[in-house]
Amino acid sequence: MPKVNPYYRGPASDHFDGTRFFNPNGRQPRGMGDLLRWQLGRGKVRWPTHYPSPFQQAKPDLSIEADRLRVTMIGHASLLIQVHGFNILTDPVWAHRVSPFSFVGPARRNAPGIEMDDLPPIDLVLVTHNHYDHLDLDTLAALNEEHSPLIVTPLGNDTIIRRAVPDATISVLDWGDRLDLEDELVIHAEPCHHWSARGSGDRRMALWAAFVIETPVGKIYHVGDTGFHGGINYRAAREKHGGFRLANLPFGAYEPRWFMQDHHQNPEEAVQGMIDCAADHVAGHHWGTFRLTDEGVDAPVKALEQALDEAEIARTRFRAMRPGEIFDVPPSSSTRQ
Template sequence: MAGNRYYQGPVSDHFDGTRFFNPNGIEPRGFFDLLRWQFGGGKARWPKQVAPRVPPAKPARTVSGDALRVTMVGHATLLIQVDGLNILTDPVWSERASPVSFAGPKRVAAPGIAFEDLPPIHIVLVTHNHYDHLDTDTLGRLQAAHRPRFVTPLGNDGFIRDAAPGAAVTVMDWGDKAELAGALLHCEPAHHWSARGTGDRRMALWAAFVIETKAGRIYHIGDTGFHQGINYRAAAEKHGGFRLAILPIGAYEPRWFMEGQHQNPADAVEGMALCKAAHAVGHHFATFQLTDEAIDAPEQALAVALAAKAIPPERFPALRAGEIFDVPVA
């Protein structure tokens, strides 16, 4: 078996010495299933460009006290402002989520915050190395402009250091914790996978993060399959619930192909309940077309799922670019 080019470390319950895996989980589908999906039809047509619902946000420099504010930039990129900290998740300002600039999924919605309007960024969370989450051009720009602390799971630090020379990088395994700028960060399991090319599948780890602050706990998941709710239950048991859960709701069709890696909106609503989150924010939709569903399908399905559970929609908004959610104090 070929060695791991990104990480060398001891065998664990989610690392076999060469590749990471989801314990008792679903393996990512192989090449022939990919061809079956790609040539099977059923892909909804997205518009080439979407008019913004709101003008681009111009964030305050900071928020303090009990305030917890989330601003959608697009896809899995959100600005979290809490307790004097400005935290970016999976930042992508590039036009394509792709290894090349001339092909691959293209942005249909402009970023909800102009890069130049960002407040000082203290922490950047990179959940895994797929191109719609780890964008080397953006990481380099952030290092040049803000010199933040980058936080990422095992094996992803090399990409960040190459993209952002001199970057301060905290590398974490599932179960690790680190105190950064007054917040306590926990690295937690997610049911997903990783790859940057054809020969490096699952050689870098994927993860969720829990952010403990004076204003409450935040559970951020960049990508995950529902995994029978196992990780949600474990997060609630370990952390005791959350003021806010930031949960993916898009890129889920067709289910036979996507179920193991991307939850759907009904799964996300169930996950919100299982992890004992007072509020949630939906992301990972309406920016890059990665899968078959229509651009507005995640929002519609989320509304149906919330109604079925009698959860008021204001507890779980699906934010479009530029929209802001000031999270109520639970």
């Protein structure tokens, strides 16, 4: 393991030891022995080669009315958020495979919910961490060439991006940092319980984060990947930001639990996260596009519906988004679960 961090150099903190980032009072990723135990074990449910979305590919408006909030699912954790005159992409991936190799690795089971050529002008791109299903360098290069957006990402990921897209405009945030943009838009980087790696030798050398998008028409909480971690980060986000009009929460890629539970929450935990962070509505993501773990392709939705029913939360408040689906998020209510 390298002793010098190739992506970031900076002072030690409560989540950086001078070489590697870590989850305070949390768990670090399991080692190679556990990985092999999982990969060689049984329990993987087969996925269909194709899992088409019931929605047609969307052709978004160039912008929407100032007081509206619209989310369109592209696939996995890639969402188009349109709010207050801004067009924002989260963790954009148009690649066929999420892998360091073009010929092997998890392959896309459905088409992107928006063709790249049909995107409206993109102002802002949020990249939560450097795993291949969240940071796709070819996609970022294409977006930069066509739209020249501002890319916001946690510490160290800028180095990775700039090697492939040297002229990109990038703002780099640590946990707790904020970035004030024009027209009262503010981006906050907040903790989540995860990890990072692009290969076998760079584990935890770039930071991972969730983002809060603060707008005049409500706050949005985007979590790319996280373990539930006892709800600590959700409750902290609620305490700091006072609840959310919308949270984008992962609820797939969670089996087997002995291996995944520290860093990928399951549907029941995602529902509890919705409650803990005081989100009026949730755009559920991280399921049905790339087969990363053992559960069946539609198992997350079935488990989500059961968890919502048990929590007495209307299913319409937590939507399991499919590629091409458009969600016009209602205004915040005065009461929350």
